[in-house]
Amino acid sequence: MTKKKKKQRSKSRVEILQNHKRVGKKFIPPLLQYPEGKISLVNWYRDFLPEFLWIALLCDQQGYRAAVDNAVKLSDIVNSVVRDTKQKCGFCSASDYLSISSDERAELIPKIDHGLRTVLDPCLGTILKFYPDFPMGWLVSGKWMSETSMGLEGLEGIKNAVRTRTDRFSKPAMECQVLAWFMDCKSGKIKFPAGMDIPDPNLISEYPETDRSRAMAARVRALLKAFAGMREQKSDWVSSFWRQSFEISPCEYPSEDIVHGLPEAKDLTGILEIGAQFSSEGRTELRDLWNKARIDPYEPARTNVVAGLLARSLQFASDIAQNPYLWRMPIGAILIRCMVETEIRLQWLIKCGKKEDFKEYIDFGLGQEKLLVEHYKRISQSDRPDQQMILDDIEQREAWINSQLYSFLLPVDIGGGAQGKDLRTLAEEADVLDLHRLVYSPLSSYIHGHWNAIARLNLSRCLNPLHGGHYLPELPQRPTSFSCALDAVNSYANCYELVSMALTGAIVESQAALNYIKDLGPAFEAILEQAD
Numbered sequence: 001m002t003k004k005k006k007k008q009r010s011k012s013r014v015e016i017l018q019n020h021k022r023v024g025k026k027f028i029p030p031l032l033q034y035p036e037g038k039i040s041l042v043n044w045y046r047d048f049l050p051e052f053l054w055i056a057l058l059c060d061q062q063g064y065r066a067a068v069d070n071a072v073k074l075s076d077i078v079n080s081v082v083r084d085t086k087q088k089c090g091f092c093s094a095s096d097y098l099s100i101s102s103d104e105r106a107e108l109i110p111k112i113d114h115g116l117r118t119v120l121d122p123c124l125g126t127i128l129k130f131y132p133d134f135p136m137g138w139l140v141s142g143k144w145m146s147e148t149s150m151g152l153e154g155l156e157g158i159k160n161a162v163r164t165r166t167d168r169f170s171k172p173a174m175e176c177q178v179l180a181w182f183m184d185c186k187s188g189k190i191k192f193p194a195g196m197d198i199p200d201p202n203l204i205s206e207y208p209e210t211d212r213s214r215a216m217a218a219r220v221r222a223l224l225k226a227f228a229g230m231r232e233q234k235s236d237w238v239s240s241f242w243r244q245s246f247e248i249s250p251c252e253y254p255s256e257d258i259v260h261g262l263p264e265a266k267d268l269t270g271i272l273e274i275g276a277q278f279s280s281e282g283r284t285e286l287r288d289l290w291n292k293a294r295i296d297p298y299e300p301a302r303t304n305v306v307a308g309l310l311a312r313s314l315q316f317a318s319d320i321a322q323n324p325y326l327w328r329m330p331i332g333a334i335l336i337r338c339m340v341e342t343e344i345r346l347q348w349l350i351k352c353g354k355k356e357d358f359k360e361y362i363d364f365g366l367g368q369e370k371l372l373v374e375h376y377k378r379i380s381q382s383d384r385p386d387q388q389m390i391l392d393d394i395e396q397r398e399a400w401i402n403s404q405l406y407s408f409l410l411p412v413d414i415g416g417g418a419q420g421k422d423l424r425t426l427a428e429e430a431d432v433l434d435l436h437r438l439v440y441s442p443l444s445s446y447i448h449g450h451w452n453a454i455a456r457l458n459l460s461r462c463l464n465p466l467h468g469g470h471y472l473p474e475l476p477q478r479p480t481s482f483s484c485a486l487d488a489v490n491s492y493a494n495c496y497e498l499v500s501m502a503l504t505g506a507i508v509e510s511q512a513a514l515n516y517i518k519d520l521g522p523a524f525e526a527i528l529e530q531a532d
């Protein structure tokens with residue numbers, strides 16, 4: 001690499017991921033550079049909601065204002081029996097109740113008056129019925145538990161309490177957070193400057209319409225997150241809640257009408273016709289170009305390779321243009337990526353390739369074939385039902401290799417590529433690095449099935465709110481996009497221009513591609529206008 005190029009490369013690295021720390025081939029974001037355990041990221045739905053579930057249910061059963069009164073009443077009673085001053089808090093999280101000793105519990109229970117009892121039992125009892133590990137279960141009266149029978153339909157209240165609060169910004173979720181915060185304020189856990197009153201929790205009833213309610217909501221969300229990070233006492237309640245939820249309620253799949261995209265039940269005649277026309281015009285113009293090309297029959301390696309790569313590009317583009325079923329992910333992305341790889345290779349061979357590079361390209365491919373033949377020979381030595389078929393195949397393949405170069409003269413390269421360089425290097429040297437960065441690399445996720453591809457294309461969220469939003473192996477809707485056909489035909493058009501320049505000395509545009517691009521929009525619109 002030249003000094004200038006090295007400089008350009010390091011400069012472009014600086015522009016992105018600037019604040020990341022490089023460790024080997026990974027770039028570590030600033031927040032993850034802290035020593036392990038120093039930073040905890042909490043998720044409202046997963047980490048907070050199980051703790052505040054009882055508040056949520058209380059709000060749903062009693063209405064917000066009554067829930068505030070009763071929750072604060074309970075918090076006051078608990079603080080009146082807790083002896084360790086360090087323990088005093090709002091007791092808004094279910095796990096806070098684990099730390100109350102048996103003596104304190106015995107002292108506390110009689111302090112719950114009849115009014116509060118009739119509110120707490122149906123709320124906490126409902127949760128206890130389904131979650132035996134519920135840390136507030138000891139507050140429920142044994143009488144209520146034994147006298148109340150509850151089928152699985154009773155779970156609906158809990159499910160609804162969670163469903164309506166999965167979004168942290170929703171009004172029910174905000175009420176829940178404000179109430180928890182208010183309990184902490186009243187208990188003195190959250191301190192206010194002298195002379196400043198604790199804001200009225202009922203202000204949140206104006207949320208999100210008024211400025212003051214939105215300001216309150218923002219402040220409460222920030223405070224609760226900060227408190228969660230500082231919480232010393234960790235309990236197993238949160239993980240136990242999710243695991244038990246999975247045991248007692250089934251997954252919920254997305255509705256059945258998963259649409260597979262545009263082509264189904266549509267008349268595709270127009271699209272198919274222009275695809276066929278492109279294919280036919282493309283073949284004609286390829287012949288015309290070759291008639292004008294300067295070919296050296298004595299050393300044809302260069303034009304042989306270029307011809308093959310350009311024809312491959314046209315073949316892909318034709319197949320895609322004639323099959324709208326391919327215009328969706330991941331198959332569309334995989335095909336386009338093959339085309340872009342061909343385009344980058346062609347760019348490099350034409351701009352940078354020397355005579356020996358074309359020979360090397362051919363030798364590499366023949367070497368791959370020879371390697372396969374060697375493996376076939378190895379397995380054909382053992383007795384197997386398909387032995388004769390393998391022997392025939394070996395004979396055919398060897399004859400094909402020998403028709404080009406004697407097999408015994410052929411080196412086998414088990415390295416990564418024809419030019420002994422990876423595709424990124426080829427793209428950089430051919431000055432088409434952005435084609436690699438912005439098109440080829442992102443599409444690679446679809447080939448390898450990286451998470452960013454499979455999470456979009458192969459998974460759907462479980463709709464049961466008690467399941468935390470895990471994924472199900474369900475195929476979500478995939479739109480059919482005509483940009484797939486455009487990308488394919490454009491890639492071919494680029495290759496065509498490049499080759500025309502290299503072989504004839506003049507840049508010629510692909511008329512087949514121009515015609516297709518002109519006709520595709522109206523053809524696609526005609527399909528969209530068709531009634532479902």
Ligand SMILES: [Zn+2]
Nearest residue numbers: 251252462467
């Ligand atoms: Zn599920």
